[in-house]
Amino acid sequence: MKSAYRGIVEWLSWFDARDYEFARQVLQRGTAALYLVAFLSTVNQFPALLGERGLLPVPAFLEMARRMGRPTLFRWRYSDSLLRAVCWTGIGVSVLLVIGLPQMGPPWLPMLAFLALWFLYMSIVNVGQTFYGFGWEILLLEAGFTVAFLGSDQTPPPTTILILIVWLVFRLEFGAGMIKIRGGHEWRDLTAMFYHHETQPMPGPLSRQAHLLPRPLHKVEVVGNHGAQLVVPFFLFAPQPLASIAAGIIIVTQLWLVGTGNFAWLNWAAIVLAFAAVSDSVVHAVFPFIPLNWHEGADTPVWWLAVVVLVTVLLLVSSYRPLLNLFSRQQLMNASFNRWRLVNAYGAFGTVTKQRIEIVVEGTMDEDPRAPDERWLEYGFKGKPGDVRRLPRQWAPYHLRLDWLMWFLPLRTVHEDWFYAFLDKLLKADQATLRLLRKDPFDGERPRWVRARSYLYRFASRDEFRRTGERWVRVLLYDAVPPVQLKPGRRLTG
Template sequence: MEWLSWFDARDYEFARQVLQRGTAALYLVAFLSTMNQFPALLGERGLLPVPAFLDMARRLARPTLFRWHYSDALLKSVCWTGIIVAALLVIGLPQTGPPWLPMLAFLILWFLYMSIVNVGQTFYGFGWEILLLEAGFTVAFLGSDQTPPPTTILILIVWLVFRLEFGAGMIKIRGGREWRDMTAMFYHHETQPMPGPLSRQAHLLPRPLHKVEVAGNHFAQLVVPFFLFAPQPLAGIAAGIIILTQLWLVGTGNFAWLNWVAIVLAFAAVSDPLAHAVFPFIPLEWHQGANTPVWWLAVVVLVTVVLLVLSYRPLLNLFSSRQLMNASFNRWRLVNAYGAFGTVTRQRIEIVVEGTLAEEPDAADEHWLEYGFKGKPGDVRRLPRQWAPYHLRLDWLMWFLPLRTVHEDWFYAFLDKLLEADKPTLGLLRHDPFDGERPRWVRARSYLYRFASRAEFRGNGERWVRVLLSDAIGPVQLSPRLNPKRRFLS
């Protein structure tokens, strides 16, 4: 039907392939990360057990599959279901069927992961959780190989990218002075939550280049997003700039799947002719269904209207003097507000956890052995690893401790688990200095960390320089019966 031609974005098939398969791949990583870490963090015997949380929050407003029952076995079933469905979407199997099939697959991923996020408490309080949920729901309505990509859904995905980028830019301009005086990147690479293998080299770049980084960030987040709505090739060029800036962040840090979601979603503004012009191996013409069924048109239009209505509050938030960051305005986690790093910390404080087998500990350092974390800095000689898009939740929460308070319930529970030599908890760590044996005491110490200069690294091989600040907690031990009560050394 000719009158439906406006609805069909036939020049965006490559974009649809990237959006569907890329989003599914990130869901696969999210479910894998959850299966490996959730039981130890939030399971039946976790640091913040979900059953206890549900007992206290019987009127939990947000939907979750675990509302009436949680078990670690059910959680693993949910994760395996998510992994299998996501893998099928990555290889493109549901996309070969009618448009409702990939829609159903993505809605399953969306609901299962939302069920996890809504009971995940502080360990799932990151902005990229709701970003992945919104992306999964929106991408669900891109249809299948039997129908052309729907224009309205592509526009809604571009609108999501706009909120993600422009919202982050506005948060920075309204935030710390360092973003306005162009000094933010003097500190960011060194103080970011989880540095990567290239973070130190990025930090040691000349300061004029760091100012170029800030200027480039402001341009990419405050100017470029408006061109995503422009005609081609401007929209595609704008998407390319966003993709390149996100790849720089991927290369210099570990921000879970935040940057990867932005990269994948930005392809919504890349047309097939532009993609083919840049990379000739990308086909210029794709096989698509001849017509869009009326029933599918009705479904997509209804979803489009709903998401546009839900966009009202996020749109106001973008220009509000009290702009919210990483906030949901409805219980379904759709059309959210985003933003990150409104301020940049100028010093890196790390909480180092140590244990000892001594009967009565003293301050002698040789009696204390340090636990090694997978991602967060600890050993001053160790090269930071690249983990993203995989999300190390415990390591991220450890970064927040000195910025808030070390006296968090989950952190005291973590110390208890170390004193019990709890295997699931130890599995979250890179190194247990006691090889599964129970320490008698543990403590948490705060250190000031900074990257070593090139001369310092050549001299002693240490990538970090650290200075002890104080004992944040401890020494502390369990009572003789290993119940949850702790005894502090007076």
Template structure:
């Protein structure tokens, strides 16, 4: 098999270790997020119950374990199995065996999580869901410690990172004018879906630095990705730039596991020799005398061909004037199109939900008490928290309400759950002002939020300044006749 030695990436064992264990860690976080939130959002008594959605899912022929039956108990079992398999991969145990063992483990994670995503409806409609699925499938064929990493799979991982970065860059230059006149970052840190603890400080940076951010973003997403395919050490340098830019995004916001996924994928372009030069404790010789068995090549080569064939439509999409963002072209969620923030919101509008125990809805404002969310802004004095890579699905969708419409079925269902003082729903929140008691009425108001200046913060202690805009949903009381469609 010496004549096939060119298929072996002898200089990429360190990167394989990072990608396998890093991908497993993200799956563990994703299954944990699902375990804690799915029953309240999509369970048997959730806001958009999966049982009511299954008829549509069957017509769409979406691959899922829940195709013919869903129960919260089954969902929790799937999550616990996923967490257990991910933990084994994170510890590196399946990688000690033959290459088919980690392959089966990652394919298990891929299929279990795809089963969840395909019934997750709007709560699982984010680009990082399909990114994690594609990562899990591709990383499955990196092999085990017994064989060198396959060059073809490493190239496919780099191709995935290229689509993620370059696709996001193209979405921006085709999108809002703010990306072309360099003003996008004047607004982004303040108006992003879920700010982090450093977002306000980032927003208050001088405007010339915000323009530098935009230029750096364009270079990192439109120029650097091409160098990922260059010889070493250029490829490692390009990967390093991707990692550094993604770490800035990690520090300045909460984008679930999107940034961490990009960081993990970037290691696919990092050579062991470069990693060793930077960190001498990383060994250079991992597979002295190891050979890739023919049967494993017989697995890797068809998978490579499959993913290359499936790359045709995503490749065309990258250069299309009607570029799709975060789209799948097949029902298996493989070789997808990615992109984010083609336009940047200029103002932050927040929907604030409050309730009252008064019998009549015309109670004075001091008789209305606000519900507190874990991640989204509410209390003007509260420092935004760091949640990523953990994903708060309800908080993220709350950001979209004023951009689309507050009259979403899931939101009315959410308000009804508050009127019922539903414990699973209240468990999604940071603060229930009624301590489990049922309010008589709930309402939703629209506020304009902006970060307080340094002078305003010194004077008031408030991190946000907010102004009431209008009443988005007038006071509601519990109505058993109200129904919500999936």
């Protein structure tokens, strides 16, 4: 009997990851901060994009998708006021978690707080249509659900949940690496970075400088990427300090991506989650001012142990299809295998676009849009390239959804419902839509005509920039959407 009891105590001591308190603090507060950004991005953009009078109105979507089977608070009723209430609730809960107040209570308190964030944001993603079809949406959902079971300051961090978070980072990194190896030849011949910094969806202020680096360094970038995504993730499961070193390599590579582009909270989420493999001992060795065992925590209650074990089994069972997907020739990228958006497949940039095509939207007050002296004025977007002199801004982890979808237009087709709805809103000078833009050349007045033109963009060389002051060189290709106007009855016509 004593030996059995001693065995249980030893198992419980393995369950308690007492050397990972710093990791828990980073995971909980960092994930909550990302939810804060996500809800803030939503409350600022969702009504204009998807609201009652948005480009793709949710009420119309719900009429067609009553049986979609995905959980959402808006299943039977949507209103912009309800959406804002959901967002501000999420923002409030996120702030409390960032501060650390729920973590000071019993373990069920931060659990409920994170589960609330997960369900509230899932309710938004499941009606967000194409504007919420990005991989970092499901990544944030899975992270929020898993982090919910890290407990509170009253209990040690549970080892199984930390391992599940490491498993999430492994799928995120290794999945992206496998997508690249199976994708375009540019990843295999090491030329991908000849193009990536220039053609990525939303360049940042340092993207041009990164693009202008010597080509041998770009090949080093690709080799480093392959190592960080195809080799390093396996060492996340190794004993310390190897696991912490592997996490450090992932964090450094993700910081490089943060500095050279705008990928919403994708890179920041990878950085936060990688801390699941970093022990207090290693942190203290590198940063001695961070104390060891700064929150000892009491013993784990049996009821909390039961909850965590149940969740661990659930997520492990759900890992079967994502695991097979990693080694499948038909590997899926950014896919969910269940309606709750848990244990997903991830990956990005299986191929790299070789040329940057931008859709530039213009309007005019002239009666005849084809007159030789017509005057067209360009709408300015907050994040996507337009003005050739303007330095790209750093927006990540904030997500500019309209700007991102504008990048996809030339890769698919400009003849998408949301884009024609956008042009219609410009013709009506819709204020909610105009607030999504950086510049309205008509100062709130209605243009008579709008059009969309396709341009080839490339970064200016250093010599070109010194001569002209222009960071981009662009060449007109064709009219993607010829001039259109509103006819009586408020219909968009050409």
